[in-house]
Structures are given as structure tokens and as C-alpha cells.
Amino acid sequence: MSEAAIAFSWRRVGAMVLRYWYLLRSSWPRMLELIYWPAVQMLMWGFLQLYIAENASFFARAGGTFIGAILLWDILFRGQLGFSISFLEEMWARNLGNLMMSPLRPAEFVTALMIMSLVRLAIGMVPVTLLAIAFFDFNLYGLGFALAAFFANLILTSWAIGILVSGLVLRNGLGAEGLAWTIMFLFLPLACVYYPVAVLPGWLQFFAWLLPPTYVFEGMRALLIEQVFRTDLMLQALALNALWFAAATLAFVKLLDSARDQGSLMQTGE
Amino acid sequence: MTSSTPAIAVDRLVKRYKGGLAVDGISFALPAGSVTGLLGGNGAGKTTTIAMIMGLVIPTSGTVAVLGADMVRSRHRVLHRMNFESPYVDMPMRLTVAQNLRVFGMLYGVPDVEERIASLARELDLTDFLDRPAGKLSAGQKTRVSLAKSLINRPEVLLLDEPTASLDPDTADWVRGHLERYRRERGATILLASHNMNEVERLCEHVIMMKRGRIEDADSPAHLLARYGRDTLEDVFLDVARGRREAREAAQ
Numbered sequence: 001m002s003e004a005a006i007a008f009s010w011r012r013v014g015a016m017v018l019r020y021w022y023l024l025r026s027s028w029p030r031m032l033e034l035i036y037w038p039a040v041q042m043l044m045w046g047f048l049q050l051y052i053a054e055n056a057s058f059f060a061r062a063g064g065t066f067i068g069a070i071l072l073w074d075i076l077f078r079g080q081l082g083f084s085i086s087f088l089e090e091m092w093a094r095n096l097g098n099l100m101m102s103p104l105r106p107a108e109f110v111t112a113l114m115i116m117s118l119v120r121l122a123i124g125m126v127p128v129t130l131l132a133i134a135f136f137d138f139n140l141y142g143l144g145f146a147l148a149a150f151f152a153n154l155i156l157t158s159w160a161i162g163i164l165v166s167g168l169v170l171r172n173g174l175g176a177e178g179l180a181w182t183i184m185f186l187f188l189p190l191a192c193v194y195y196p197v198a199v200l201p202g203w204l205q206f207f208a209w210l211l212p213p214t215y216v217f218e219g220m221r222a223l224l225i226e227q228v229f230r231t232d233l234m235l236q237a238l239a240l241n242a243l244w245f246a247a248a249t250l251a252f253v254k255l256l257d258s259a260r261d262q263g264s265l266m267q268t269g270e
Numbered sequence: 271m272t273s274s275t276p277a278i279a280v281d282r283l284v285k286r287y288k289g290g291l292a293v294d295g296i297s298f299a300l301p302a303g304s305v306t307g308l309l310g311g312n313g314a315g316k317t318t319t320i321a322m323i324m325g326l327v328i329p330t331s332g333t334v335a336v337l338g339a340d341m342v343r344s345r346h347r348v349l350h351r352m353n354f355e356s357p358y359v360d361m362p363m364r365l366t367v368a369q370n371l372r373v374f375g376m377l378y379g380v381p382d383v384e385e386r387i388a389s390l391a392r393e394l395d396l397t398d399f400l401d402r403p404a405g406k407l408s409a410g411q412k413t414r415v416s417l418a419k420s421l422i423n424r425p426e427v428l429l430l431d432e433p434t435a436s437l438d439p440d441t442a443d444w445v446r447g448h449l450e451r452y453r454r455e456r457g458a459t460i461l462l463a464s465h466n467m468n469e470v471e472r473l474c475e476h477v478i479m480m481k482r483g484r485i486e487d488a489d490s491p492a493h494l495l496a497r498y499g500r501d502t503l504e505d506v507f508l509d510v511a512r513g514r515r516e517a518r519e520a521a522q
Contacts, residue, residue, distance in 0.1 A: 015376030019362065022369045026403070089362075097359040098419070101324050102377045103349040260328045263287065266321050 012104050016112030020086050021119070034124035038074045042128050045070040046136045065224050066194065067138045072220055073193045074125060076154045076213055077184045082120035083113045083162030084169075084180035091174055100265050106256060110249075113166070114159050121155075146223050149234045150216050156241040157212045158184075160248040167248075167255035171264060193217050212237040212244060275338050277302040277427055277459035278323060283332035285318050285483075292318040294483035295332070300476075302426075305453055305460040307470035310480035311511050316463045319480070320429055323461070324354060336427055348427075350379050355420035356431035357413060363405025367396060367415050370404055371422060378423035390418040394448065410441040417445060421452060428452075430462045434469060446472060467503040477503070479510045486510045 024030050049066035090096045099109070132138045140147060165183055168176045187193075190204070191213040197205055208214045215237035219230045259265050276299035285293040293315040300306050308316050321327040322334050325345035334341040339348040361370045368387060375383035391397045394414045399407060404415060413433070420428060433449070434442035446469060453460055464470055470477060471491050478488045487494065487510060491503055498506045 009379070011379065012377050015373050018376070019365065019369075019373040022365050022373075023362065026364045093362045093364075094360040095362050097326070097356075098354075098361065098374070099377075100326055101349070101354045102374065103346060103379065104377050105346060257328070260326060263285075263292075263318065263321065263327045265326045266317065 008105065008107055009103075012108045013112045013115070016104065016109060017115050017119075020089065020112070020116045023089060024120075024123075031123065034078075034120055035127055038078065038124050038128045039131060041074065042067065042070055042132055043135065046132065046138070050136070064136075064138045065221055067132055067136055068140070068143075068220050068224055069193050069217060071125070071129060071132065071140050072150055072154060072216060073188070074128070075121065075151060076158050076187065076191075078121050078124055079117050079155045079158030080162045080165070080184050081180070082117035083159055084165050085120070086113050086116040087162070087166040087169065088174075088177060088180060091169060091177070096170075097266060106253070110163060110166075110252070113162065117159065117162065118155070143223065146219070146229050149229075150220060153212055153216050153234060153237040153241055156238075156245060160241065160244040163245075163248040163252045167252035170252075171255040171259045171262070173264060187211060187213055190214070191217060196221060210240070212240040215240070275302075276300055276335075277304070277337060278461060279333075279335045280319070280323070281333045283319070283322060283334060284330045285315075285322060285327060286330045291483050293322070293329075296480070296483075296485050297332075298478055298485065298488065300459055300461060302459050303453075303457045304476060305462065305474050307474035307477045308461060308463040308480065309465075309467075309470060309477060309507055309510075313482075314480040315483040316480055317431065318483075320354075320431060320461070320463055324352075324429060325349075350423060351425060352427040352429070353378070353420040353423060353425035354429045354431070355416050355433055357409075357416065357433070357435050358431065359416075361404045361412075361415060361419060364403055366401050366403055367407070367418075368400040370415070371418060374419050375422050380423055386422060390421060394418050409436050410438065413437055413441065413445060417448065424456060426456075426458055428458050428460045430460065430464075432464050432466075433462070434464075434466060442466075442469070449473060467507055471503050479507070481510060 045066045049064075052066075090099060129140045132140060143150070161183060165176075165180050168179055190208050191211045192200065192208055193213075197208050197214060197218060200208055215233040219233040219237075222228045222230045222233070278298075278300040280299070281297050283293055283296050284291070296315075296319065298306075308319065310316050318327060322329050323336060323341060325334075325341035328342055336345075337348045337351055339345060365373070371387045371390065372383055375386055380386050387400070391400055394417060396411075396414060396418060399411060404412065407415065417433070420430075430449070434445050437445065449460065450473060452458060460473070462470065462473060475490055476488070477491055477494060479486045479494075487497075489497065494503065494506050495501065498509050500506050500509065
């Protein structure tokens with residue numbers, strides 16, 4: 001028995017990435033969906049920021065915070081959605097049985113989903129960030145190293161949530177599909193995407209600081225308003241992400257075991 | 271695994287769901303290279319048994335080993351040496367036949383995937399629709415593609431769940447012929463769940479008959495026919511399903 005067949009295989013990861021790429025390539029509505037909503041949101045918030053900036057001196061000084069926030073929020077939201085939708089494609093295609101009976105290991109499946117979330121994010125976000133430069137003179141890439149730190153922390157959170165949601169869908173069937181579309185909105189008020197944490201009541205701030213994206217959005221405001229890169233916030237976010245990712249992976253393994261126990265891998269419908 | 275080790279060994283296997291017992295303490299061992307039919311009415315426990323053999327469902331108790339590997343704890347040691355085909359598990363519809371086979375070939379670690387696809391396309395007469403999306407094929411074409419997927423890694427153990435369901439007699443006969451050929455050439459072990467008694471009589475040298483999660487009887491088709499005093503396996507199936515053998519034995 002070859003040990004290579006048991007070990008983690010990048011070829012099997014490649015097979016799954018290829019499978020999702022074939023799917024994306026074959027369907028222009030899938031491609032369009034990746035771009036149009038981020039673009040609509042960015043334009044709406046961008047114009048709102050222009051209007052507010054013309055009428056309030058603070059916002060004039062804090063130029064780009066809304067557009068920056070919406071672009072970073074989209075990394076978080078679209079990262080998770082890209083992960084979860086690729087997983088849901090298997091449920092919709094009733095292909096999960098074939099995959100689970102193949103040598104594909106859960107870690108390889110999850111790795112392929114993470115790669116696809118990056119691919120889908122790139123397809124959706126790159127054109128939108130270019131539009132932000134053209135329309136609002138906001139260059140996300142001008143954030144340099146800070147953008148890399150923001151991106152790494154946000155994508156890690158999005159993967160952790162994607163892994164958790166996939167486990168829940170695996171265990172409970174497509175009845176839990178709605179979570180894939182809505183769970184991230186729980187983060188929207190708590191992670192303080194558009195306003196500082198200080199705005200929240202004291203008791204709610206405790207919960208806000210448990211979320212890694214809160215540190216990223218605070219860090220973004222510090223950078224855009226005060227021109228200060230808060231390394232401390234990024235490191236705290238990274239530590240929390242490590243905890244979140246480990247907890248989500250553990251939950252996924254437990255939910256997969258539970259699905260195998262309940263026989264739900266054979267019935268991947270509702 | 272030694273040559274005397276069964277290809278599939280099931281020992282006191284039990285599966286209990288919240289709704290009750292699906293499989294109730296069954297045991298059997300299939301020698302390497304054998305073809306066995308798993309028969310039983312709806313709800314007899316065939317699908318759950320096959321799912322446990324593949325490691326998709328964890329048994330409540332008992333053990334399943336395939337090619338010497340425990341399918342609960344170490345199924346990844348042997349999954350690349352087995353495969354499965356069922357008309358009830360779809361292939362991704364938007365992907366073409368060739369794309370589907372390429373993806374599964376890579377998943378199963380097939381060394382030269384393109385050559386294997388070309389060879390399967392010739393054997394299973396897929397060449398004309400290799401570039402067509404799987405969702406746009408007829409039932410017969412889909413079955414051939416599904417069969418190609420199940421043979422992509424030249425499996426030593428092949429599990430088939432009603433492989434000819436919903437096929438016209440001509441295509442069904444063609445599929446059976448191909449399975450017979452594959453088994454002969456490769457020496458593969460085949461476990462076949464089916465409701466088609468002609469198919470079982472033609473392909474299987476051993477039959478396991480299940481009812482309410484238990485094995486009611488198991489033997490070669492010829493011995494079963496003799497024991498039940500019947501001319502067809504279908505009559506034997508009905509006797510088992512309706513408990514006629516016990517009634518006859520009680521009367522005697």
C-alpha cells in the first residue's frame with residue numbers, strides 16, 4: 001500500500017480546484033454574480049461618503065474610510081461566501097457521495113475550498129478595487145503592507161466561518177443552506193465595520209473584541225484617519241484567528257463524524 | 271493482506287438509527303475475485319450495508335474490513351483501490367464527460383489520466399459525447415459515464431447499487447457484459463445490490479438475501495433454487511420477502 005495514497009495530496013486538491021474552475025468557466029451568471037454586487041455596494045457607499053464629506057469636516061478628513069470599510073468587508077463576506085458556495089455546489093449537484101467515497105481527504109477538500117475562495121474573491125474584487133480608484137481616487141493597494149495584514153486576518157476569519165457552515169450543512173442537509181448566505185451579517189454590527197468600537201455599549205464591546213475582524217476595522221480606521229499602523233491590533237487578530245480556525249476545524253470534524261453516524265452523507269438533499 | 275484474506279469482511283455488523291435498527295448483526299466474507307448479489311426489498315438494509323462497507327456510515331457495532339483495512343478507522347488506506355457506481359448518485363451536470371472523468375481520475379491517483387479516459391471511452395463507447403455536459407446525456411449514456419467513473423482507477427473492489435436501473439434491456443445487457451468482462455480480466459471483487467433477478471442470476475456466483483436488516487439466506491443461485499424448490503430467483507426472492515419458507519417448513 002503506497003503511503004502517498006494516505007498522505008495529504010496536492011494532486012487531489014488540484015483535482016477539486018479544477019472541478020470548480022470548470023464549473024465557473026461554464027457559467028457566465030456565476031462569473032457575473034462575483035462582480036456585480038461588490039461593485040454596486042462600493043459605488044453606493046462611495047457616493048454616500050462623497051456627499052457626507054462635503055457636509056462634515058470630520059468625514060472630509062477621514063476620506064476613504066467608508067470605501068475602505070466596504071472593500072475590506074467584502075473580503076470577509078465574499079471570502080466566506082466563496083468557500084461556502086463551492087461547498088454547496090457539491091450539495092446542489094448531489095456529488096458529495098462520489099467525493100466522500102473517493103480518496104479525497106477532508107483536509108484536501110477544505111484546502112481546495114480555501115483556494116477557490118481566493119480565486120472567486122480575486123475575480124470579484126480586483127475589478128471593484130480598480131473601479132474605486134477610477135471613481136473615488138481610493139487606491140486600496142496604496143495601503144501596502146497594512147493591506148496584506150488586513151487581508152490575511154479577514155480571509156482567515158472567512159475560512160473559519162466557511163468551514164463551520166460547511167460542517168453544519170454536511171450534518172443537517174440543505175435545510176442549513178441559509179446560514180451560508182446570512183451568518184456573516186451577524187458580524188456586520190458587532191465587528192464595527194463602519195464605526196468605532198467605542199460607539200457600542202460597554203457590555204457589547206466585550207463581544208465585539210472576541211471577533212478578529214473588529215481589530216482589522218479598528219486598524220483600518222487608525223491607518224486612514226490617524227495614519228498609524230497598529231501592529232498590536234493585527235497580532236491580536238491573528239491570535240484570535242488561530243483560535244477561531246482551530247475551533248471551526250474541530251467542529252467540522254465532529255460534524256462530519258456525526259453525519260457519518262447519522263447516515264446523512266448518503267442523503268445530501270433537504 | 272494475504273491471498274486468504276477476504277476482499278470484504280463484515281462481522282456482526284449493526285446499525286441503529288433513531289427510527290430503529292437498519293442492520294441487525296449481519297456477518298459475511300467475500301473472497302477476492304467473487305461476484306456477490308445483495309438482495310432484499312426496500313428497507314431491507316442493503317444501502318446502509320453498502321454505505322458502511324464504503325465507510326460513509328459508521329456502524330453502531332461490529333466491524334467492516336475491505337482489502338484488510340478497517341473502514342471506520344483507516345478507510346483512506348484502501349479507497350483508491352475501490353470504487354462505487356449508482357444511478358442515484360449524480361455526476362456534476364455542468365461538467366463535460368471528459369472533465370468529470372479527468373477530475374475523478376486525479377482524485378483516484380490514476381497515473382496517466384488522459385490515456386485512461388481514452389481507453390475507457392473506447393471500451394464504453396463514450397467517444398461521441400466526451401465533450402458534452404453530463405447533464406445533457408440520456409439515461410443510458412449517463413450510466414455508461416457513471417460506469418466509466420467507477421472503473422477509472424481499475425478498482426479491485428467494485429460496489430454497484432442497481433447498476434442497470436432505468437435502462438432499456440439492450441443497454442442493461444451491454445452493461446452486464448462489460449462488468450463480466452472487467453471482472454474476468456481484472457479479477458475484481460464485485461458486490462452488487464439489485465432488484466433485477468435475471469441480472470443477479472447472470473452475474474453472481476453467490477447471493478445474500480436480506481430482510482429487515484438481517485441475512486435471511488445466503489448461497490449460490492443454484493443452491494437457493496434447489497433449496498426453495500423454485501425455477502427462478504425471483505420466486506425465491508418472493509418466498510424470502512413474504513416469509514413463505516418458514517411457513518412451508520412449519521407445515522412440514
